[in-house]
Amino acid sequence: MQFNSADIERLVNRSLVIECFEITLAQNSVDSSLSFNGPGSITVQSDGQLSLKMYDSSKKSGMSGMMRVAFYNEPGIVAESEYYSLRAKDSSGNVWTAPRVYINEGLRLTPHGTIINVNVSDIRSERVFLRTDLEGVSVANVVVVGNFRLPFNKWEKQPDGSSSVSALDFEIEGVSLKLSQKSKHLDIDLESDSKGIDHQFLMTISESFSIAIGKDVWPVYYRVYKEGVLTSFINGKPDIVGLGMxxxxxxxxxYKPAKLISFVDNYVNRREERHGHIVYYWRRLYHISSHLGDVAALVLTVNIEGLINNYFSDGRAPADKVLGEINLSKKLIRTLKLPACTNSRIKNVLGGMRKLSAPNILRQLEEEGTIEKTQLKSWNNLRHSLAHAANTDSDPESTALFFTDIENCLDLFYRLIGLSVGYDESFIIDSEDVIQTKLEE
Known part of the structure; x- marks a missing residue:
């Protein structure tokens, strides 16, 4: 399905309704043929969630087996067989699908039929749509709800006839991007003749922008044309607002887009499967209010430790002197008649010393000039006081030091994220002459 401007406006304003004459929910179980069929609609709610409502007049409360579905309440994790696959054909003939819908909490049986009203995490639609002008090229249009502060570098006309610097055009390896800020949403257009743009690629682009600008750039809708197939996607997850951390x-x-472009390029083109932790660490902080200073600081220090262990530990080992002392200690222990439990614990401690801890790796990074001494000191301060439940003084001087440590650790957190994907801002400079000229135009 290819939304027009009116559809996009309704989606952004949370008033979009997709009317469907044929909806099927089939249970994901090889041992059951239970399904629900009938008309209904898919609606975007005020908080951004997708709501499915359908009616099946053939499934009535008095029918055998329906009570088990209506009153399913087994403890523990919901079994995969209790989820349903959605297939909905809308009034324009588009078929929307979702592979995993849980209906039990929104199921209502009546003597005249069944009413189902549940939330759906997302829906997709695919149709063959051959375009000869795009042979060998994949293109996408992404819509993100909200207003975003970006290093825009292009003028764009506004609906009231005025113009503003609200567009950003640039290229990364293999992909050209055009961003345009509208009144209530951000448009992102992508084109590539060397990369296959798909769902995962767009999620990676979204991650890179989110981390770069400090605000969730999660698509509410996208459409992708690739190899003769047009795919549309509507995100049904609720809106999330960053809480200040x-x-x-x-x-x-x-007119200062160089650092953004460099980070997006590195994140998209150097990201590997192991880098999946990065956005997880970022989102953990995104959901924590800055008013919960001690909680935020603890999560921040743990995130930094995770980055160190995942991306900066390879190829690092203790000094030769330390390794020699470990080997000597093991030889001496063999000559002692120690209790089995004590002997095992000592050996485990010595074995652990062969691997550098996060504090030791950070110390090496500081000695190499990769991070600043103040960042290392602040991380140690927060980690020791929070991880070991030390009492925190509340006098003005101690409070100021606490928040200075948080600020230094945030800088360290971002420094490590950038370096983990090959981004180093110290080598990137926007031309001040170009910036000043553009601002004066």
Whole structure:
């Protein structure tokens, strides 16, 4: 399905309704043929969630087996067989699907039929749509609800006839991107003749922008044309607002896009499966209010430790002197008649010493000039006081030091994220002459 501008406006304003004459919910179980069929609709709610409502006049409360479905309440994790696959054909002939819908909490049986009213995490639609002008090229259009502060570098006309710097055009390896801020949403257009743009690629692009500007750039809708197939996607997850702990990784000043472009390029083209932890660490902070300073600080220090262990430990080992002392200690222990439990614990401690801990790796990074000494000190301060439940003084001087440590650790957190994907802002400079000229135009 290809939304027009009116559809996009209704989606952004949370008033979109997709009327469907044929809806099927089939249970994901090889041992059951239970399904529900009938008309209904898919609606975007005020908080961004997708709501499915359908009616099946053939499934009535008095029918055998329906009570078990209506009153299913087994403890523990819901079995995969209790989920249903959605197939909905809308009034324009588009078929929307979702592979995993849980209906039990929204199931209502009546003597005249069944009413189902549940939330759906997302829906997709695919149709063959051959375009000869796009042979060998994949294109996508992404819609993100909200207003975003980006280093825009292009003028764009507004609906009231005025113009503003609200567009950003750039290229990364293999992909051209055009971003345009509208009144209530951000448009992102992508095109590539070397990369196959698909769902995972767009999620990676979304992650890179989110981390870069400190605000969730999660698509509410996208459409992708690739190899003769047009795929549409509507995100049904509820809106999420950052609670104040996160800040931008790059500059967002107009006409200064170099750092944003470099980070997005590195994140998209150097990201591997092991880098999946990065966005997880970022989102953990995104959901924590800055008013919960001690909680936020603890999560921040743990995130930094996770980055160190996942991306900066390879190829690092203790000094030769330390390794020699470990080997000597093991030889001496063999000559002692120690209790089995004590002997085992000592050996485990010595074995652990062969691997550098996160504090030791951070110390090496500081000695190499990769991170600042103040960042290392602040991380140690927060980690020791929070992880070991030390009492925190509340006098003005101690409080100021606490928040200084948080700020230094945020800088360290972003520094490590950038380095883990090959991004180093110290080598990126926007031309001040170009910036000043553009601002004066």
């Amino acid at each position: 996160i800040k931008p990784l790059v500059e967002t000043f107009p």
